[in-house]
Each structure stands twice: as structure tokens, then as C-alpha cells.
Amino acid sequence: MSSASKLRGKKILLGVTGCIAAYKACNLVRDLIKAGAEVRVILTPSALSFVTPLTLSTLSKNKVIVDVLPKSQGGDYEASPWHIEYGIWADIMLVAPASINTVAKITHGFADNALTTLVTALRSPLLVCPAADLDMYQYSVTQENLNTLRKRGVYVLEAETGELASGLSGIGRFPENGKIIDAVYTILRGNKLDLEGKKVLVTAGPTYEDIDPVRYLGNRSSGKMGFEIAKAAYLRGASVTLISGPSNQTAYPEIKRINVRSAAQMKNAVESEIADNEVLIMSAAVADFTPKAASTQKIKKGGTAPVIELDFTEDILSSLSKTGKFVVGFALETENEVENASKKLERKRLDLIVLNSLNEAGAGFENDTNAITILDKSGEKIRHNLSSKSEIAHIILDRIAVLD
């Protein structure tokens, strides 16, 4: 599954309110449609000061609703309980951006405009993405309202911290579309916050072992699998630390990211973070060998070709105190895949091992998709066919979500 089909066939209601970030809803509509969804937009009257129904109707290729009641046409009315039809039609409703005012109204069950009326008639899950200036966002009543919504099973995607439209800096920024789409995917998968309270440490990417100041030994890992695991764990409510080797992938700002370069640095980082976490997912492709000594100067061309002598790197898992931790390892084998992965599971005393298949087109390094077999201590082996790395990340996390 590519990102173009992440929400294929999903019916999405997008409620837009009177926030400065309302203009971002225009691109959100496009990205939801690119992800395969059908989108119907509902605006609050205040949102009309920020975006036009014409724009959103053109982008969503659907009519846009602003008025809850039909307009009088010379005394003739066409009765249309559109809110009931919409409430049944949708797979999910997003209020994005959600103003502090609309958050308050939804919390208290108001039905005084098209958007709030629709929320009361909704049969599907609700995702609220509040965005506001930091004082409005942090206002105690706003926070109480958001907590009430969470307790009722509404998924609240917390605003981000950064520069705000007012020029102030703090919490209140509307999140990136990719994160909103990932949250929709997570909710539609039925997960919501099933990892809430869990602390998860993820390693990702390759490691680079320096030969000299210019050259290194690396591997083909892009980091995509580990970053997808970290992001999915965050969206399922976990507190996530991501230790990444050199990778151009991006995580969410709420994920604590520690950048490392070499296998030795990754080992040090894992050792200092493990005590604070209950789950360790080692998806990084850590180098097995490192040059005995990196040259401090660039090795010159000419004469005889240099011979680079290698040492084994220190194994991260074998020296680690894993008492009480749930540890997931990864294996990538080119022969006797299952047998070798099973031996690694035992040797490293892992709880699970995820075997990446290199023998299948579209799986493994650099791809957006992967196919895996999960092996556990009881000898159970479950094969998962080619899916997006985001779905594979969720499949791995499903095994962790069932832990106490």
C-alpha cells in the first residue's frame, strides 16, 4: 500500500472552524483526496472569514455545507435532514482546525451551527485537531474541555509547539497534514490510544563506521521502518524515544530524537535510555564490523590500494540489562531466513523477532513497503504479506499493545 492509497475508499467529513490555520484545511483536503479518501466539508460561519466555500468545494469536488437550515426560497422548502445522512455516511469526522470555541461547544453538546449539529448526529469516530494562540490553547477551561473529549473517546491530536501566527511562540500550531492523515489511518484501524502510558524506545536507520574523515562503511537502511514504528507508537499514545543513525526521515516533534552515527554511539545511547523505557524495538541496521582505526587524515590515492582491517562492533543487546523490558529485534537474512532468525531470537533472549524478507520485491531496505514474519519465544511464526511500512509498524505494535 503506497501513501496514495492509505485512505482508499474512506469517507471523511472535514469540519473547518474560524481559526487562522483554516487556510491549511485547503491543502488538507487535497492531501486526504490524494490518499484516496472522499471528502465532504462543513464550515462554521466564522470560518467564512478565513476560507471560501468555493475553494473548498472545488478542491473536495463536493458541495460545502455552511447553513444548518435550508434558506427560504419564496416560501418553498426542500426538507433535507442532511446532517443525519452525513452522520451515517462518514467513516470518520475531522474537525481541523478546531477553534477553542468549537471545542467548547462540542464538549457541551451544542448543535447551533452545521458543524456542531453534525457532531451530535455522528455515528463514526471523531478526530479533533485544536489550533489556537498559546494562551487560548492553555486556558484551563480549554484544557478541561479537551480532557473531557478524550475521556469520551474523541481522539484529540495535540497541537504542536512553535512559532504562531500572532508572532508569539508556544503550543497551538496546527500539525502537518502527514501527521493528521497518519492519525486518521490509526483511528480507522481501530487503535486510538491503546499504547497510552507505555514508554517505547525505538532504534532506526543505518550506522556509519568511519574509515577516514571523508569515507565510511554504511548500509542500505533508510530508517523508514523505524520511523514508522516510532510515529505509529506516538499516535497510539506511547511516549517515544527514537535513536536514529544517519537518515533523512522525519519524525514528529513530540518524539524525543537522539541522532547517532556509529554502532558504538548507538550502543551508548541505547544503554543510557533503556532504563526509562519498558519496550525496546531495535529496528536499526547496526554495523557488524568497524575499521580497527579510522585514519585522522584522508587516505591518499596512489601507490598500493589500502587494506582496511576490521573489528567486530560490540553487540548492543548482549550487554544490555533487559530485566523487565519487552525487547523486539529485527533480522535480515539472505539464506535459511526463518531458522537463522529463530536462533537469533534465542541467542539474544528477545521477546519477538521481526524477520525482514530480502527475497521479495518491494520488501526490505529503502522501500515504502515491507513483508515480514514475526517469531516469538513460544515458537509461533506469523507471516505478514507485503504492506506499507506504516501498516507493518502497526502490526508489530499490535503485539505490544496486548501486554499488561
Ligand SMILES: Cc1cc2nc3c(=O)[nH]c(=O)nc-3n(C[C@H](O)[C@H](O)[C@H](O)COP(=O)(O)O)c2cc1C
Ligand atoms: C484573525 C483571527 C484569527 C483567529 N484564530 C483563531 C485560532 O487560531 N483559534 C481559535 O480558537 N480561535 C481563533 N480566532 C477566534 C475565533 O475566530 C472565534 O473564537 C470564533 O468565535 C470561532 O468560531 P467558530 O468556532 O464557530 O468557528 C481568531 C480570530 C481572529 C480575528
